[in-house]
Amino acid sequence: MKIGVINADITHESRVALTPDAVKKLIKLGFEVVIQSGAGQAVYYADELYQAAGADIANSGTEVVSQSQIITTVNDLPTALTDNLTAGQIVIGMLDPYRNTQLDVYAAKGATAFAMELLPRTLSRAQNMDVLSSQANLAGYKAVLLAANEYSRPFPMFMTSAGTVKPAKVVILGVGVAGLQAIATAKRLGAVVEASDLRPTAREQVESLGGKWLDVPMSAEEAETAKSTGGYAWTPSEQYIKDQAAVVDKALSNADIVITTAQIPGRQAPRLVHQATLAKMKAGSVLIDMAAGTGGNVEGSVPDETITTANGVRIVGAANIPSMLAAQSSDLYANNLVNFITTLIASEETTEATDNAASNKLALNLDMEDEIQGALAVTHESQVRLTKR
Ligand code: NAD
Numbered sequence: 001m002k003i004g005v006i007n008a009d010i011t012h013e014s015r016v017a018l019t020p021d022a023v024k025k026l027i028k029l030g031f032e033v034v035i036q037s038g039a040g041q042a043v044y045y046a047d048e049l050y051q052a053a054g055a056d057i058a059n060s061g062t063e064v065v066s067q068s069q070i071i072t073t074v075n076d077l078p079t080a081l082t083d084n085l086t087a088g089q090i091v092i093g094m095l096d097p098y099r100n101t102q103l104d105v106y107a108a109k110g111a112t113a114f115a116m117e118l119l120p121r122t123l124s125r126a127q128n129m130d131v132l133s134s135q136a137n138l139a140g141y142k143a144v145l146l147a148a149n150e151y152s153r154p155f156p157m158f159m160t161s162a163g164t165v166k167p168a169k170v171v172i173l174g175v176g177v178a179g180l181q182a183i184a185t186a187k188r189l190g191a192v193v194e195a196s197d198l199r200p201t202a203r204e205q206v207e208s209l210g211g212k213w214l215d216v217p218m219s220a221e222e223a224e225t226a227k228s229t230g231g232y233a234w235t236p237s238e239q240y241i242k243d244q245a246a247v248v249d250k251a252l253s254n255a256d257i258v259i260t261t262a263q264i265p266g267r268q269a270p271r272l273v274h275q276a277t278l279a280k281m282k283a284g285s286v287l288i289d290m291a292a293g294t295g296g297n298v299e300g301s302v303p304d305e306t307i308t309t310a311n312g313v314r315i316v317g318a319a320n321i322p323s324m325l326a327a328q329s330s331d332l333y334a335n336n337l338v339n340f341i342t343t344l345i346a347s348e349e350t351t352e353a354t355d356n357a358a359s360n361k362l363a364l365n366l367d368m369e370d371e372i373q374g375a376l377a378v379t380h381e382s383q384v385r386l387t388k389r
Contacts, residue, residue, distance in 0.1 A: 003032070006039065017074050017093065018033070035056070036058055043327040069364075074094060095113060097378045114378070129340040135332070136181075141325075144182050168186075174260060176263075180205055182259045249280065260272055260287065272297040274299050278311075287315045301316075345362050
């Protein structure tokens with residue numbers, strides 16, 4: 001059974017779906033692998049490294065699609081390739097399911113498309129397949145470095161004979177996987193950090209990393225809702241949004257660096273920083289909007305652009321930070337994919353498979369009753385299975 005890797009042929013994407021190490025693991029399981037030439041070039045995985053790992057090289061995406069039973073990608077397949085799919089083929093990637101306009105085509109072709117973003121994250125057996133976490137963790141780290149680069153002062157406090165340098169004041173809004181890593185990184189660089197999230201459980205995590213919790217008042221009813229959502233974001237009331245804006249306004253008036261990470265799967269990102277607050281910020285302060293690609297947490301942020309406001313505040317619309325650390329992001333993403341692919345094959349066959357010769361023994365074990373496969377499959381047997389949010 002052959003697995004293919006498509007070159008992520010879009011602007012602002014340098015990652016690759018499978019690495020030479022991942023290829024070795026899959027071949028050991030009994031698969032064959034074909035890579036579109038140049039797919040790993042941007043992360044220093046030349047075609048020769050894939051060949052040394054046992055993969056074949058194909059000249060085009062079309063060739064990869066025509067040869068492969070399972071096609072792996074970073075993002076959605078280019079339309080020209082989706083059109084070439086045939087019944088029974090499997091596509092696995094970060095397919096951006098709620099904004100994906102090709103699901104009808106996947107279904108019409110009879111392909112099974114797995115969107116890795118839909119993983120049920122609280123399942124412990126799914127944790128090693130969690131692409132949102134693996135990519136957000138790296139992105140949180142890199143966001144702080146981006147901010148440090150844009151900022152014209154240092155992060156740590158310095159005592160020098162020419163005067164004392166004050167530590168940077170960093171505010172993190174949204175303390176999930178990326179936000180926690182951003183706090184840890186900013187602290188390591190010597191900044192003073194404050195952070196907020198609508199999940200009250202994040203408070204303990206912020207404080208354990210040495211950050212100060214920015215508290216937004218919450219009604220008793222909201223506190224109950226927050227508890228009952230199993231650690232995930234809930235829909236805040238108008239009053240909460242108003243109170244949160246006041247807390248953010250006060251904190252940002254004194255901040256040097258702001259990193260916003262708040263996203264809601266399948267929906268527009270919440271607006272957390274408004275024009276009125278931006279107008280009160282210090283000249284030279286820097287905002288990194290990690291939600292710029294899904295609507296933006298910061299008013300006026302533009303995906304993949306850095307803009308400077310009239311009062312000298314720089315807003316970085318960081319739509320795809322994982323791609324800025326593409327080599328490491330690809331390594332972790334590829335591990336996530338290998339772990340998921342392993343669940344798609346019949347276990348009896350795989351225990352016997354130790355080399356290439358075993359590849360013909362592999363059998364697909366597609367099971368929409370399985371809580372991981374069932375959650376990730378957005379199309380299967382000619383049906384679109386995704387429920388719109
Ligand atoms: P995310 O990228 O969807 O959002 C980032 C953060 O923004 C979240 O903490 C969210 O609560 C927050 N947020 C959303 N809307 C907001 C608003 N209006 N105001 C303020 N904050 C807002 O989140 P994520 O990093 O993918 O993680 C989401 C949650 O899932 C976290 O609690 C994380 O710990 C949890 N998680 C659990 C597991 C697991 O149980 N195995 C694995 C991964 C993540």
